[in-house]
Amino acid sequence: MKVLTFNPQRCDGTRACEVTCAETWFKVTDVAKSSIRIQPKEAGFGAQFCIQCGQCIDVCPTNALFQDKQGIVRVRKQLCVGCLSCVGFCPYGVMYFDTAQTLVFKCIACGQCVKACPTQALEIIETDNVSTDLWERKSR
Amino acid sequence: MSKSTLKMLAAFGYEVPTIDRGYAGQTLYVNVGSGTITAKPVTEDMKTKFIGGRGFDLWLLWHGVKDGTKWNDPENEVVISSGPCGGTTQYPGSGKSIAAAISPLTDVVIDSNAGGHFGPYLKFAGWDAIEVQGKAERDVVVYINGPGGQVQLWEVPEDCPTDTHVLGHWLLEQFADDEQDKQQLAFVTAGTGSEHTLMGCLNFSLYDRKRQDLRYKQAGRGGIGTVFRHKKIKALVVKGFPVKGNLNHPADLERIVRVGADMQREVATWDPVQNRMRSRGTSYLVQIMDDYDLLPVMNYKFGSHPETPKINGDIWEARYTQGLPDGCWYGCTVACAHAVDNWKVRTGPYKGSCVIVDGPEYETIAGVGSNCGIFEPWAILEMNFYCDTYGIDTISFGTGMAFAMECYEAGILDPEKTCGLELNFGNAEAALEVLHQMGRGEGFGLIFGLGIRKMKTYFIEHFGADPQFVNDIGMEAKGLEYSEYLTKESLAQQGGYGLTNKGPQHDEAWLIFMDQVNNELPTFEDKAEALHYFPMWRTWFGLCGFCKLPWNDVVDPKNKLSSEPQKIMHHVENYRQIFIGVTGQEITYDDIITQSERVYNLQRVFNIRLGHGLRDHDAIPYRSAGPVIEEEYHSREERYDQQLREWLNLDPAAMTVAEKMAAHRQYREDRYEGLIDAVYKRRGWTNNGVPTPEKLQALGIDYPEVVEVVKRHL
Known part of the structure; x- marks a missing residue:
């Protein structure tokens, strides 16, 4: 499947990805509405975003979460009851909640952040290995 | 199965109100005998004093019945309410329905809670409670259609089933137009056993979207199902609106989401290494109870x-x-x-x-x-x-x-x-x-x-x-x-069962581990304090629409470091935050207890009004306090003999088993009476178990008709 991956060695902390994500999906610049989160680390920066593992799907009581044909975990907005089950049970803390719409949101590997990144730290790649290795892709 | 022909007996149109901070602002009255259907306003006094859920149930029931009403009189009611926080989706266990009626088993008020979708759907359809009175001539269904703004009383045909698992599918057939409708429907039903016994329960449905089938949770205690079928009610049916995360229109959703997300993470982190409720449910208790001889x-x-x-x-x-x-x-x-x-x-x-x-x-x-x-x-x-x-x-x-x-x-x-x-x-x-x-x-x-x-x-x-x-x-x-715990070695839990309003049900107090296992309640006063605080705290769940289990069945281990770990104050704080988040009403921990005390004392007075509720009625069978037969004594002979030596300074070697059992009985029965004295004092009741007018006044429930009841017993 095609998923997002992050190369910490290339990130300069501009955080254009967060702003772009929030703008793309919520039409705001508030990075709290971003599905990718950049944090400073001891050396450089780290990123967190959904790795499409799908563990949230069984936790959802309403079938609002599903894996699409491309393997991406998506939200059926009309079914989401805003119960936070997936938010609390996401092992990676990358399912978020929008109070205004009372809906969850997450990275669906749309690739807008990849285009926005000035240092090419983000990339959409084809892989079946869904793990947090995707947050620490090494330079080729 | 195809749609049957139902005969409409009465209909009532209404405009669905906007839910405001957890309240619809009105309750629904249906008389299945006369066909009268009306709306009653929820007053500020009701919200302030009785909160919702069991509080609303009791208040409506109090006004619906007479002093001499028996369970099978038409004026007895089945009342169901969730509470202001009921229907919250962001915190585990926030969708309870609480049912109440005059019980055929106890002849006093019974309250019993259940999960399922009915209570929240009822509120979102525009009603904080439903109050059903009267007795129909033939079997009926009450249908509350939220999206349609209609309440209807239908006579059902003779081929309408009664047993819940069959009736549920019949009701889906009659009232669901499509798959989406199935998710929006919730039923309350009983069964044929409710028709022939006094221990009938109510089944509260939920449509399980994963199984694509109906499931049921039970408000089991006290025979409310018997009252239900005696009134010839086959089902209460509500069609709600599609569930969303803000249907309560809470005052501060951000606040609710904050504690809700934290709690979901707490469950995710600790349940797998604690009780494993997510895989075993409450069945985990079976072995623990056995291990502790309980x-x-x-x-x-x-x-x-x-x-x-x-x-x-x-x-x-x-x-x-x-x-x-x-x-x-x-x-x-x-x-x-x-x-x-x-x-x-x-x-x-x-x-x-x-x-x-x-x-x-x-x-x-x-x-x-x-x-x-x-x-x-x-x-x-x-x-x-x-x-x-x-x-x-x-x-x-x-x-x-x-x-x-x-x-x-x-x-x-x-x-x-x-x-x-x-x-x-x-x-x-x-x-x-x-x-x-x-x-x-x-x-x-x-x-x-x-x-x-x-x-x-x-x-x-x-x-x-x-x-x-x-x-x-x-x-x-x-x-x-009795519900299913052995209390012989826990005096506090003997009181936890005996000194209840509705009868021996553990939802009011469960003190066995504090008392027997951890020995944290050594004196009468300690036990009395626990028999004040915990019943009041647990009552509060039923006022708001909460379930008790997320309070103490999964707990971050940091709780052990708190000053009162048995109260699990970081969870109490969560509940306080949600109450504030939903209602917008700032409350303290003391306010929580006071809110419950109002309802609890009203229920006590209600029992007195119905001819019970005094000290005599708080008696317990001796088996809950000690061994009745020699076989029981022998099963714990070493422990009982040791107790004779330590508690009563007697020499068991010089006594027959009958003498030893008699000595135990005298001691244990006296001890229970001593506990009653201490608990009544702590609760602000007379030595006969009557809430004093001063107590009622301090709680703000000194309504003339309430004070009148207690005055007869002072």
Whole structure:
């Protein structure tokens, strides 16, 4: 499947990805509405975003979460009851909640952040290995 | 199945109000006898004093009945309400419905709670409570159509089923236009057993989107299902709106989301290494209770049994379907509402059918299992299924059966009196046949269905039973059968059962571990304080629409470092935050207790008004305090002998077993009376258990009609 991956060695902390994500999906610049989160680390920066593992799907009581044909975990907005089950049970803390719409949101590997990144730290790649290795892709 | 022809008896149009901070602002009154349907406003006084849920139930019931109303009088009501926080999806266990009525078992007010979708859907359809009064001539369904803004009273045809698992599908057929509709419908039903017994329960449905089928949770206690069927109600049906995360229109959703997300993470982190509720539900308790000699075995004679591993949590974990989000309301990740799918029924009218068995939960496993000496999972499943679909409370059935079995083994009953059934402990087939007789309304099932209190009278009058013996071993208080914990070594829990308003049900106080295991309540005053705080705290869940389990069945270990770990204050704080977040009303921890005290004291006065509720009515059967028969004494002889030496300075070696038991009895009964004195004092009641006018005034519930009741007993 095609998923997002992050190369910490290339990130300069501009955080254009967060702003772009929030703008793309919520039409705001508030990075709290971003599905990718950049944090400073001891050396450089780290990123967190959904790795499409799908563990949230069984936790959802309403079938609002599903894996699409491309393997991406998506939200059926009309079914989401805003119960936070997936938010609390996401092992990676990358399912978020929008109070205004009372809906969850997450990275669906749309690739807008990849285009926005000035240092090419983000990339959409084809892989079946869904793990947090995707947050620490090494330079080729 | 196709749509049947229903005959409309009455209809009432209404404009669905906007839910404001957890309240619809009105309650629904339906008289199934006269066809009267009206809306009643929810006053600020009601919201401030009684909050919702059980508080609203009691307030409406208080005004609906008379001093002398009996359970089967038409003016008795079935009242159901969730509460302002009910329907919150962001915090586990926030969708409870609380039902109340005058009970056929106790003749006082019974309150009983259940999960399922009815309470929240009812509120979102525009009603904070439903109050059903009167008695219909023929079977009826009350239909509350939120999206359509209509309440309708329908007469149903004779082919309308009564047993819940069949009736539920019939109701879906009648009221759901499509798949989406199925998710928006919720029912309250009973069953044929509710028609023939006094221990009828209510089933609250939920449409399980993963299983694409109906599930049921039970408001089991006290015979509300019996009242329901006596009124000839087949079902209450509500069609709600599609569930969203903000249907309560809370004052501060951000605040709710903050604590909700934290709690979901707490469940995710700690449940797998603590009680594993998500895979075993409350069945995890079976082995723990056995290990601590607290599991009721053979009518509470014993507290453990070598065969318990055959029915403990591991067994049920293997039987429950795993990996499904088994919450009884959206967002409950504690998910204790497990089920056994595709159970092929082995006995009775539904033999051969494949059904979902909702549960079994701890109380059912202990009640129809160990307490009856039955350690066969198939029999527990079978009884669980039939109790639910017949509309019979598994706790009253289990505790009642344990009593009947001991009476059989004591020679009070014999096959001639039981219509040929050999009701020895462990005879699952015989127990099941009694259950089927209750469904059919025949045979020994009719006597059994009266409940332990009336069975005792019947056995004394008709079978020559020794009154003291049956009164000692018949595990009921106020007429309600005990739930499933052994209390002999916990005085506080003897009070936790005996000093309740509704009868011995553990939802009010569960102090065994604090008292017996951890010895944290050494004095009468300590126990009295616990019997003030915990019943009030636990009452509060039922005012707001919360479930108690997420409070103390999964807890971040940091709690152990807090000053009062047994109160789990970081969870209390969560609940306080949600209440504030929903209602916008700032409250303190003390306010929580005061809110409950108002409702609790009103219920006490209500009981007095109905001719009960005094000190005499807080008596407990001796078996809950000590050994009744020598076999029991011998089973814990070392412990009892040691107690004689330490507590009473007696030499057991110089005493017969009968003398030792008599000494224990004197001591234990005196101790219970001492506990009553201390608890009444702490609760602000007279020595006869009557709330004083000063107490009522301090709580702000000194309404003239309330004060008038207590004045008669001062």
